[in-house]
Amino acid sequence: MHYKNKGWDLPLHSEKELAKCKSTVYTFFEAQPEIQFARDHLAEYLLYRCSKCSETIRQGLKTGDQGSTGNLREHVKKCWGEEALTAVKDSTLDKAQAAVRDFKKTWQMTLTLVVNSVTSWFKSFSTRPPEKEKICVVTACWVAESGRSFLVVRDRGFRWLQKEGRPNHYVPSNETIAQDMKKLISRMNWGLAKVLEDYEYLVPIELDCWTSPNHHAFMSIMGRIIRNGTDGQEKLTSVLLDFVELPCSHTAENMANAVEATLKDYGIREKVKISNSK
Ligand SMILES: [Zn+2]
Numbered sequence: 001m002h003y004k005n006k007g008w009d010l011p012l013h014s015e016k017e018l019a020k021c022k023s024t025v026y027t028f029f030e031a032q033p034e035i036q037f038a039r040d041h042l043a044e045y046l047l048y049r050c051s052k053c054s055e056t057i058r059q060g061l062k063t064g065d066q067g068s069t070g071n072l073r074e075h076v077k078k079c080w081g082e083e084a085l086t087a088v089k090d091s092t093l094d095k096a097q098a099a100v101r102d103f104k105k106t107w108q109m110t111l112t113l114v115v116n117s118v119t120s121w122f123k124s125f126s127t128r129p130p131e132k133e134k135i136c137v138v139t140a141c142w143v144a145e146s147g148r149s150f151l152v153v154r155d156r157g158f159r160w161l162q163k164e165g166r167p168n169h170y171v172p173s174n175e176t177i178a179q180d181m182k183k184l185i186s187r188m189n190w191g192l193a194k195v196l197e198d199y200e201y202l203v204p205i206e207l208d209c210w211t212s213p214n215h216h217a218f219m220s221i222m223g224r225i226i227r228n229g230t231d232g233q234e235k236l237t238s239v240l241l242d243f244v245e246l247p248c249s250h251t252a253e254n255m256a257n258a259v260e261a262t263l264k265d266y267g268i269r270e271k272v273k274i275s276n277s278k
Contacts, residue, residue: 024088024096025069028076048072053079053182111187136172140180150174192239196268199225203271209250217246221262
């Protein structure tokens, strides 16, 4: 989708521009925010994508909201924790960026540990009550694998099964599951990017497009790679690279732009052949 700059000064936060911003809170978000336009085609919001959970946070461009970091701070507090925000508060931009990188690394490692510790959660049971993090990971996995709505955790039958006899037992809220899901996806993408980086062959990709009954256009981008299975044998495996909502419709241009962006995100632009299975 091509937005024309209607003579507005749009604050584009390249590394250089970022240095001019006073607040270090931007270091928790991807450098280039998207712009959301109002009906009158004037820029209304900047959408900052959290570099940890990929959630987009809006910053208003109207007078009064302009440059307000309230929403961004709120999100960082929730997503990265209060201590992360405090750590970068009074530091210089360079130091803040380094601190955020450290936080992200530690967090990736913690998440990997938690995810690894729950890999065979469905096979056997421990007598020890699970930690909160494990409950969150397993709940998100369960909801995703069985195609449930996040609201299933509010189901009264489910709550009874969880809480009866142990009313203090932790059950994540649907908002928490939604956030955890994004974290898991971003971790999965991160892992997949590493695999693809080392992959020495071309990656065939496959696009699948459809329109939902309420007229939203979607496209999935799958890649096929050869991977070692659990038995040590090489296997052709399908990996979901991205699932995107297209602006307006499935025009060749929209699709090409989405594919291009995804391939660039993974850094595999030169490893791709395209076959369209629409
Ligand atoms: Zn986040």
